[in-house]
Amino acid sequence: MENKTIIAETNSKSLSLAGVGEASYIDLYKQHHESIKKHSAAVMNDSRDASFALFEELRFPTTALENYKYSDLKAALAIDYGLNINRIPIPVNPYDVFKCDVPGIQSYLFFVVNDAFYPTMDTKALKLPEGVIIGSLKEIAETRPELLKEYYGKLSTSKKDGLVAFNGAFAQDGFFMYVPKNVQLTKPVQLVNIMRSDVDFMANSHNLIILEEGAKAQLLVCDHTVDEVRFLSNRVTEVFVGEHATYEHYKLENTHTKTTNLSTLLIDQRASSNVIANVITLHNGVTRNTVEIDLDGEHCETQLCGMVIGDKNQQVDNFTSIIHNKPNCNSHELFKYVLDGFAKGGFTGKLLVAKDAQKTTAFQTNRNILLNKTAKMRTKPQLEIYADDVKCSHGATIGSLDETAKFYMQSRGISEPEARLLLMFAFTNDVIEFIRIPALQDRIKMLVEKRLRGELSKCEGCVICQ
Amino acid sequence: MSTDILDQVTQGDYKYGFTTDIETDIIPIGLSEEVVRLISAKKNEPEWMLEFRLKAYRHWLTMEMPTWAHLTVPNIDYQSIAYYAAPRKNAPKSLDEVDPELLKTFEKLGIPLQERMALSGIAVDAVMDSVSVKTTFKESLSELGIIFCSFSEAVEHHPDLVQKYMSSVVPYTDNFFATLNCAVFSDGSFVYIPKGVRCPMELSTYFRINAMNTGQFERTLIVADEDSYVSYLEGCTAPMRDENQLHAAIVEIVAMKNAEVKYSTVQNWYPGDKEGKGGIYNFVTKRGICKGDNSKISWTQVETGSAITWKYPSCILLGDNSSAEFYSVAVTNHHQQADTGTKMLHIGKNTSSHILSKGISAGKSQNSYRGLVKVNPAAENARNFSQCDSLLLGDKCGAHTFPYMEVNNDTAIVEHEATTSKINEDQIFYCNQRGISTEDAVGLIVNGYAKEVLNKLPMEFAVEAQKLLQITLEGSVG
């Protein structure tokens, strides 16, 4: 029933010419910006028109842009999606139907359904440490505008990126987390993004994460799609990591092949902070992950890694950027891809060391395995170095499984498929090693193995799926 | 050996910066269809050549200058450049007819055009401004069936070969600068090595820009027929002038079955002064095709000159089992900018390519490696290994690496490694402790760092290149 409104929105957009995707969204905004704003919060609305103007200028990115060379989003963006501008409640209670499939994980669990934060049933029962605020971005923007004002859009609005600008214009809600000075969350926070709709659907949400000085938090983001319709999610996450703060961000995507997942993760690190970001794509349709980490203080430590297992017609492009603005920081980057079927992988590893960032060490590795003749991999590591007292390197390889190692295993009686599996598993293992939540690490090991065995073809795990 | 070189080099100045006072036939500045026709008419070209130029010119009008390189290119006014300049006495029949001033110029550059070059075993084609001045050894080479002459002569005497191969590797639509070259190119060198012939000597072209406000647009075409071999050298210098001058050249190489072509460049166009004033804008399209099975093309370049370098000597690996190499040392100092690298396109089966790039940045310069390795779906068993190292001398320069790898076949092995570091202070101290001054130590270390590439150059060039590295970096260590 409620979906009618979504459909109504769809129709209003569908009035514009088919195929000219951008124009229809531009019309939609022009016609409905009042209701978009009405169902969001003032802090978010402040930059909304500017974001829209920027989107009008930039439009959706195409492969002609250097930064989107390996992300062909044309087909995904041509689909006529519905948008839930009027915030019609979605008929699903994730707490009833979602059962986390990471055995033994103790987490603070939250949901964003499509692009709306799902109200937590009992905040008190969560027993969050004092001062920690987790909830709906829109709500907290209304109740604590002073808290948001300092941060919201500070990393995103200056980005010359069509998807980020689009998000700035259309995002009305999202996930918010605030960890005050010297507070350390002992349990990971789990954010499950569930996509659920009866019609082709687009979700734009904005996440904001603030760790004050000396704070510590782990966030596990899981992307799930539920219904067999085409989904597009365009999410922007801004993370502010204060001095001496420690932040771990694990993003696990396990969505169906009709999903287009566009995610932009922007992290700002202050002096002596420590960040781990791990972006794992187990199963998906079309994925574009942008991860940009700015090191804005001395003695920062950054570990950025990711893994992709792709087959069928899956397409994954990880675009990463680490910018060393200050001296004495260390960054390590590691991405691994295993591609089969007609999968297409893309990787960009931009590493920039600014003029004054002396004594930087930055190492980057991208290794890729193609399992057949139809899978494709494109990789573009790049170093831009403007300081001299640095140690920087990158290495990239594209190849197939090590035949001699496989033969060695076979000669010890291991079957060919099992040898392949072992090698692939070993290949991806070092990315998994960077997960510091033991229960999650074990679970992902198991999922990767299942995935490599071809047993994981759909978003298995959440109860809604079954 | 190094000390000899160091002794010779006491000044860090550009020593090829003199101008030659000779009569020059120069056309008015500006570019139009008339100018294209005028160039063609001055060279008495056949109709097909004029048509080719006009086709390119009309296409060029639709193009825009590329901006993707990591370069800050000031606005270039293409209407303020003269597109044709030639020493007045054209096409000398023998050495006696060559303007003596011109001969002196090349003598000064250390490029004697006399036949005594036989002793050093190098045949030279000298190109001043836009025109090939004199090709030595033409006769002795022709006995072997080798054609080594100016491009204009080739158009006149070997139109079939020129028509067959010109633009077959770099199409006239290829890129902004290549298309411009197709419209206005003035001269260049042409080489044809017939089947089964190993060219017994190094072939060399020496390019010199002399006249003011001119651009140099030469093109070189090298065709190595089946089972042949040739090693080709290219050197370039220009006078010191305050204004910038444009150089937009094309080099095409065709290697047929079992043929091997080695192409070496020592590029030392005037880089501008220490404040970044003047210097050559060097926008060059170089590409070879390994057309036949088992063919091999190797590019070696030492890039020390030019205010701006935009250059990607590339290889199309079409033939099965063909192989390609790219060895590069690029040094930038003061305000120089270089964006250089290669493209390796693997199409045939069992093809291999090897890339070794050594960048050295000093002063306020920016030095980028940009490379593409692409493996097509049918290119079974393609192999590539790339190594790109950058060395930084000083904290005001930049060193950048932009490798692109696109692999569409699972039997490929493509590997890339890059490192960036500053000159190692322990190494300098170690040299100091043995009595070697810091400046000399830097020279030694840099030459050592670049050695793998320098070793690929023919002997005469290697010595020249080592000297150049030393000169280019002088004054870069405080």
Added chain:
Amino acid sequence: MLEIKNLHANINGKEIIKGLSLTVNAGEIHAIMGPNGAGKSTLSSVLTGNPAFTVTEGQVTFNGKNLLELTPEDRSREGIFLSFQYPVEIPGVSMVNFMRTAVNEHRKYKNLDPISATDFLRLMREKKELVEMDNKLANRSVNEGFSGGEKKRNEIFQMAMLNPLLSILDETDSGLDIDALRIVANGVNKLKSPDNASIVITHYQRLLDYIIPDFVHVLYDGRIVKSGGKELAYELEERGYDWIKKEVEEAAI
């Protein structure tokens, strides 16, 4: 020849040498021993002018010249040679080229003409034999891919080539097997003359079986706390360094 008076030196603000005095005369061999972290290697770095270290106090004269005012290369040209504890690899620079540059720089300093190619090669051959160095090593890049023993032999070879007045052997015995140790020590002994002197820095006594010192000094906490003849080395070998530490601490109370 060398006179060090009340030397203080630090690295990154951390004081390592804390008032060290030492006099070395021509014809003498001095051994400097001491526990790890005593400042042994810092002393060699300071004497050769390694820019990583800062001298805050004291004087060092070498044949009457103020050593601390000289650049590292001029100290070398004046005749100070350091056999590095960790010889540096310089890829792409051949030993021949490296040594020829160094020899000629030394000659230039003494207003001599550069050495001729034939003389140089003869000199190389002669000195290589001294340390039983493989011909091939000379054609390789400086220290690149050399084994530990080869590197140390290469140091002594360079010492022979440059014929210094004062050689400082910094832990030359570390990582050497007995044969290499013998070769290195032989080289050093053959180069000994009444006009030159050596400072042998070592943790263990075993090198001193081969290179007999005239004086043994114990360096502890940035100072020379005990000096004696070669018998002191045996005592240290037997009793370790703890009793010295104890003595020092007791003296402090």
